[in-house]
Amino acid sequence: MRVNKDQFIEDFVNKLVSKRGKKIKEANLLDKYYALASLTRDYIAEYWVNTNERYLKDNKKQIYYFSMEFLIGKLLISNLMSLGIKEVCEDGLKDLGLDLNEIAEIEKEPGLGNGGLGRLAACFSDSMATLGIPGYGVGIRYKYGLFQQKIMEGYQEEFPDQWLKYENAWEIKRPSESVEVKFGGNVIITQKDNRLKFVHENYESILAVPYDIPIVGYKNNIVNTLRLLSAEVMDKEFDYYHFNKGEYTKAFEDKYNTEAISYVLYPDDSYEKGKILRLKQEYFLVSSGVQSIVESFKKSGKHLKEFYKYVSIHINDTHPALAIPELIRILIDEEGFGWDEAWKITKHTISYTNHTIMAEALEKWNVDMIKKFLPRIFMIIEEINERFCKELWNTKYNGDFDKISEMAIIADNQIKMAHLAIVGSHSINGVAKLHTEILKRKELKEFYNIYPEKFNNKTNGISHRRWLLKCNPKLASVISEYIGPSWIDSPESLMNLLEFKKDPCFKEKIYKIKQYNKNKFANMVKEKYSIEINPNSIFDIQAKRIHEYKRQVLNVFHIMHLYNKLLENPNLDIYPRTFIFAGKAAPGYYIAKETIKLINSLGKKINNDYRIKDKLKVLFIEDYNITLAELLMPAADVSEQISTTTKEASGTGNMKFMMNGAITIATLDGANIEIANEVGEDNIIIFGLKAKEVLEIYKNNTHNSIDIYNEDIRLKTVMDELINGFLPVSMDEFKGIYDSLLKDNDKYLVLKDFCDYVRAQEKIDKLYRNKSKWLEMSVTNIAYSGKFSSDKTIEEYAKEIWGAL
Ligand code: GLS
Structure with a gap:
């Protein structure tokens, strides 16, 4: 649609009066939000009516x-973007001394x-x-x-x-x-x-x-x-x-x-x-x-x-x-x-x-x-x-x-x-x-x-408009600078980025944008949780519902294992990592809720342990929703997609992280397989049992978790730490998780995949140190992500x- 700045300012000021009965001077943020949203809906209305009419006729x-x-x-920002008037509104509001992002943030x-x-x-x-x-x-x-x-x-x-x-x-x-x-x-x-x-x-x-x-x-x-x-x-x-x-x-x-x-x-x-x-x-x-x-x-x-x-x-x-x-x-x-x-x-x-x-x-x-x-x-x-x-x-x-x-x-x-x-x-x-x-x-x-x-x-598929254009505007703009804006209408042309995957100047820009997004996230964490995280550490994120099959516990075990290694040798050369979790547990799902408590208990212990010199941090960000996801995806270096193979039907978070340049560590499950097929094995870190093996184990009941526990001392140590007072909780707090893995024979094969997961994580540690290679992988992931646009699926x-x- 077309509206110029002066017209917008006039419309907005009038709307504030008609909708909220206030002039700018007296209006609070909520007034401004409702005036702007209501004005945007007015702008939308004409097209809405026309569309309905056309559909009837067609x-x-x-x-x-x-x-x-x-x-x-x-919806506010995305609607302004879809109408093509976000910049005009932003400018108009600026002239009035207002900030669009601040107003938009108040939307529920x-x-x-x-x-x-x-x-x-x-x-x-x-x-x-x-x-x-x-x-x-x-x-x-x-x-x-x-x-x-x-x-x-x-x-x-x-x-x-x-x-x-x-x-x-x-x-x-x-x-x-x-x-x-x-x-x-x-x-x-x-x-x-x-x-x-x-x-x-x-x-x-x-x-x-x-x-x-x-x-x-x-x-x-x-x-x-x-x-x-x-x-x-x-x-x-x-x-x-x-x-x-x-x-x-x-x-x-x-x-x-x-x-x-x-x-x-x-x-x-x-x-x-x-x-x-x-x-x-x-x-x-x-x-x-x-x-x-x-x-x-x-x-x-x-x-x-x-x-x-x-x-x-x-x-x-x-x-x-x-x-x-x-x-x-x-x-x-x-x-x-x-x-x-x-x-x-x-x-x-x-x-x-x-x-x-x-x-x-x-x-x-x-x-x-x-x-x-x-x-x-x-x-x-x-x-x-x-x-x-x-x-x-x-x-x-x-x-x-x-x-x-x-x-x-x-x-x-x-x-x-x-x-x-x-x-x-x-x-x-x-x-x-x-x-x-x-x-x-x-x-x-x-x-x-x-x-x-x-x-x-x-x-x-996912909408590349929300999961790239809207949530990562800096990345979107650099992409358009290099390959032109055609990817917005045909996301598969993100593939044209491959041409620049070895271009140092382009890669540096990608690096800087990631740093910018990581800083933004770190600032939010500091403000909200009073925890300092190092924006130069690897941001390793698992954001999704908490469920046994999604195996947040496998992620936790790896962190505990790293922590144990650091306690043994505080000078161990580990690239600093911030492990970030987010997700809700169904209120009646005991093990999932205990998993949240486990993550937080581990965070409490690790984040306050000066001996490991800030090499590890563990965070649980509360109330995961779309708004938080829009902040998390652009800030991620590593995307955790580690479900028990065959259990995750597809996943879509995997696609969102990839589109924002994160490197995926994954089992060959759901759409991870298709992501791996697109980017190639050099640009994704795969580990764990294959579907055939998992189905075989389930069918023939050939798996015994106690054997694995007894054979792998790293795993045994970590498991014992769940129940021996190592964590700052009562000794029986995590008995439920412990029993589900040993007594109930580990239905989701956490123990079975642990060893290979540790190997895969070591690979990530190594790869991240090679900045040029990492950025090349990151660009490759962005380039192939267009294949997972929901436009294609629809x-x-x-x-x-x-x-x-
Ligand atoms: C789910 C699956 O668990 C996901 O793997 C899938 O990506 C999603 C959308 O198809 O559907 N099924 C479900 O009940 N909740 C999901 O998120």
Whole structure:
């Protein structure tokens, strides 16, 4: 868009008056933020309206991306960048004596996601808008988002994240487009004109109220929509009878029970527990979403028979898989379709991404629960199951009861959502090559055998606009100086940087930018935690959810081992290193929470030990979120991607670090494999067991952690230090971690990979000393990172799954 500085200044000053009732002199930072955000939204509005109008006219396929999580991060700066007016605003504000970055910092980040899955949904939304694909995100407007993490005495404590305490400057509430969602009750079946009729009675109604957030395409005048739904009572705000009797809690009971549906995001990553509220959230999302889509499709005048030709509904993991029976319900009960046609339309409309093979994360719902809360939906799932089992019986598995019950959607009083998602959709994809292969050959092998055409791979990607252009502006500008700005539109042309990987002048610039970003990070640490870190040390970062399979403990063991070596010989030549951790643990995940305590206890011991002469520092930065990630990625020298091979479906942090020039130390897991294939073995440090070996160990149970413990004295020492008073905690504090590794035979193979990890880390120590070589590796990583832009991934989804390009 076009706005000049004078016009902007005038608009801003007026907005401050109209929106906040203040002049610049009296306005505080919050006033300035809301005025600027609101003005930016005004600028966006024109393009938003035009885009919607164009989409209606164009007759193009509309993509609805259903996700329980969207981690969109702060929006002010990124929206200004996408509109192409960031510099003008910055200048205008400067003339008024204001600083854009200071104003932008006050924005509250919507914490509507746990980790990779939620951030992926946000990167995909960004890419769809930028590629001009009519894509809508559909999610829940959790009032409190994910919890806020504070570290107290080394432990994680959780607090409600009050991101909506003040208003959300970006959203538009659309109460007139609210939809009724029905829970509970019973279904009456009648017969009329030879057709069964299903009437849902005695249900409880909840209103789904949409809030729309603009998703601004990068400098292309396109603005897509992220629709977040909030639960409200249908009509009665409170009960007068109880209110008048002074029974206030009772009077508002219904209201709070209803609104609770959109209060909190379940704080589990790759881990489900089958709670009623979560089930209600999932149905609330899909029912309101699918109802609105059908309504708006009908307004276009086309026949619902053609629905799937104009609409794709993508489900982000199985969480929104109830979209399948819900669409069938609407088509049959409300639109009068017969089963066969409703089934065909639904299957062709829906596609599904699987994001994990962790058994505990594969959603299963208790039959009685679904029957009680979603009686009609249950009937439809039952019907799908019966027809599917019959199909198996009649085609491939005649008489094979075991096979059929293994593949059934309903078995052992449980509904298996992954099975429902596969049977009821036309496409299922994994998120990295290895992950997809494991789905095909192992986890979902039986389904691959009967539906090979449904399975495909779509390796994850990240938005290079947020993860380079926005978060590392100095690096972005040097890149443009050398290869021109074309990489912003076609990120694969970052490859042109390879030409400069040996250019000393270019490399020095890259070095200086990294130092600048490290200093910035070190200053934040000093200010917030009063800890001095050495910006000339190696910044070695592991930032992600805390989970046993991600193996933060392996990282800790290596640090303890280095520390032990230094205690033995304080003059040992170790390149100074700062180990930085960040990430949240699910509140009910004991070992993960103990891992945080372990990192902090180790930090306490090491950071205060003058004997090791500041060669090692260990930090845990609290409350990891998108905003913190934007500071961390540009400051990293080393990226830790050390999951147990086969367990990390893809990873996306690995791509963000690489794009900012960090060198990855990694197992050959998830997308690490594809990163390694791109950059070549000289530009990534690989260690650990290969997928085949891990699968072999799991299959034949050939692994004994006690043997490894006894054989490797370094490991034995470190392990013993967990429980012998070496750390500043009570001796049994880390008994849980210790036992999981020895008594429970180390499910995630930490001990098995320790030796090779130490070797790999020694390699890093050596390589970093060779500045020229290190920078060459760093440039190579940046150059190949364009291959992992989510624009490319979304193009593949659009062409190969949605048929939308
Ligand atoms: C996850 C996987 O664990 C990640 O490896 C993956 O990158 C991400 C996006 O596909 O999905 N699955 C999950 O449940 N949470 C994730 O972050």
